[in-house]
Amino acid sequence: xxxxxxxxxxxxxxxxxxxxxxxxxxxxxxxxxxxxxxxxxxxxxxxxxxxxxxxxxxxxxxxxxxxxxxxxxxxxxxxxxxxxxxxxxxxxxxxxxxxxxxxxxxxxx
Amino acid sequence: xxxxxxxxxxxxxxxxxxxxxxxxxxxxxxxxxxxxxxxxxxxxxxxxxxxxxxxxxxxxxxxxxxxxxxxxxxxxxxxxxxxxxxxxxxxxxxxxxxxxxxxxxxxxxxxxxxx
Numbered sequence: 001x002x003x004x005x006x007x008x009x010x011x012x013x014x015x016x017x018x019x020x021x022x023x024x025x026x027x028x029x030x031x032x033x034x035x036x037x038x039x040x041x042x043x044x045x046x047x048x049x050x051x052x053x054x055x056x057x058x059x060x061x062x063x064x065x066x067x068x069x070x071x072x073x074x075x076x077x078x079x080x081x082x083x084x085x086x087x088x089x090x091x092x093x094x095x096x097x098x099x100x101x102x103x104x105x106x107x108x109x
Numbered sequence: 110x111x112x113x114x115x116x117x118x119x120x121x122x123x124x125x126x127x128x129x130x131x132x133x134x135x136x137x138x139x140x141x142x143x144x145x146x147x148x149x150x151x152x153x154x155x156x157x158x159x160x161x162x163x164x165x166x167x168x169x170x171x172x173x174x175x176x177x178x179x180x181x182x183x184x185x186x187x188x189x190x191x192x193x194x195x196x197x198x199x200x201x202x203x204x205x206x207x208x209x210x211x212x213x214x215x216x217x218x219x220x221x222x223x224x
Contacts, residue, residue, distance in 0.1 A: 034212075043113070043200045043215025044152065087151055095142065095204075096168070097213060099151025 004088045009104040018075040020103050022088030025069050033064060033071045036087045038102070044087065048073070078107045111135065113216035115201050121222045122191055130186040130219045134203030141184050142213060143168075143176055144200040152200050158184060191223045 005023040012018045024033070032051050036044040048055055050062040050071070061074040075082055085102040114133040122128050134141050140159055144152035154168040161181045169175070173191075178184040188195055198220050202213040 041217070041220075043202065043218055045215065046212035049212070085151075095140065095157045095165070095213075096154040097142075097144075097152070098154070101149070102151050 004090055004100055006086075006088050006100070006103045008101065009106070011106050011108065012078055013108050014079055015077050018078050018082070018105055018107075020073045020075075020086055020088075020105070021070055022073070023070045024088070024090045027068050027090050031068075031090045033062065033068075034089045034091070034097075035060070035062065035073050036089065036097075036099070038085045038087065039083075044099070047086075075105075078105075080107050080109060083107045113201055113203055113214050115199075115216040115219050117219060118217065119220045119222070121224065123224050124191060124193060126191050126223075128188050128191055128221065130188075130199050130201075130221070132184045132186070132201030132203075132216060134182065134184070134201070135214055136182075138203035138205055138214070139181070140204045140206055141178060142202045142204075143184070143186050144202065146198040146200055146218070148197075155186070188221075191221075193223050196221055196223045 032049055034049040035047045037047050038044040048057055048060050048062045050064050052064050055062045063072045083106050085104050087099045087102040089097055116131045142157050143155040145155055146152040156176050157165040158178045161178055173189045176186045198218045200215055200218045202215045204213045
């Protein structure tokens with residue numbers, strides 16, 4: 001599995017955009033990049049997945065540069081309820097999701 | 110529709126006791142996974158079922174841990190002779206097939222405390 005590196009924590013305020021960058025320098029050609037979100041006392045929840053360029057859904061956007069050695073999860077106009085741990089995962093054909101410590105995002109009023 | 114459910118939500122036991130943790134996956138999901146999450150860390154893979162068989166149990170920490178899925182639906186994680194170090198959140202997830210690109214749907218977890 002490609003190793004990922006992401007910030008331990010980030011603080012933000014309601015209404016701001018939050019961008020979390022994940023480094024995965026040894027990503028393999030067939031690897032996809034996936035982000036999960038976990039609220040306290042809940043299981044992780046799939047947010048978004050992408051291979052290259054940009055992916056957008058109703059929750060977030062995922063930006064992947066051409067070299068794919070990093071990716072940025074963008075959360076637009078966060079609210080207090082977006083306070084959670086966000087995990088960046090890189091895997092191919094792999095059911096063993098490798099979560100790491102994730103990024104704790106704290107949104108303040 | 111109903112998501113993945115896990116029972117009990119909390120389990121407190123004494124060192125040396127036997128515990129069973131249950132997982133009900135989403136109906137129709139053939140793949141089922143167990144993870145363990147310690148405080149402040151991300152979930153760690155324990156075991157993966159495809160149907161009734163354990164396709165990969167390489168994450169089970171030792172032979173005190175065992176999991177079954179006899180009918181390809183509900184799964185039970187069994188821990189013998191529990192130790193204080195087994196205290197953690199135990200998460201179950203399911204997916205339509207092998208989660209190459211399928212997202213895994215997680216349950217709320219069972220918090221196990223071994224006194």
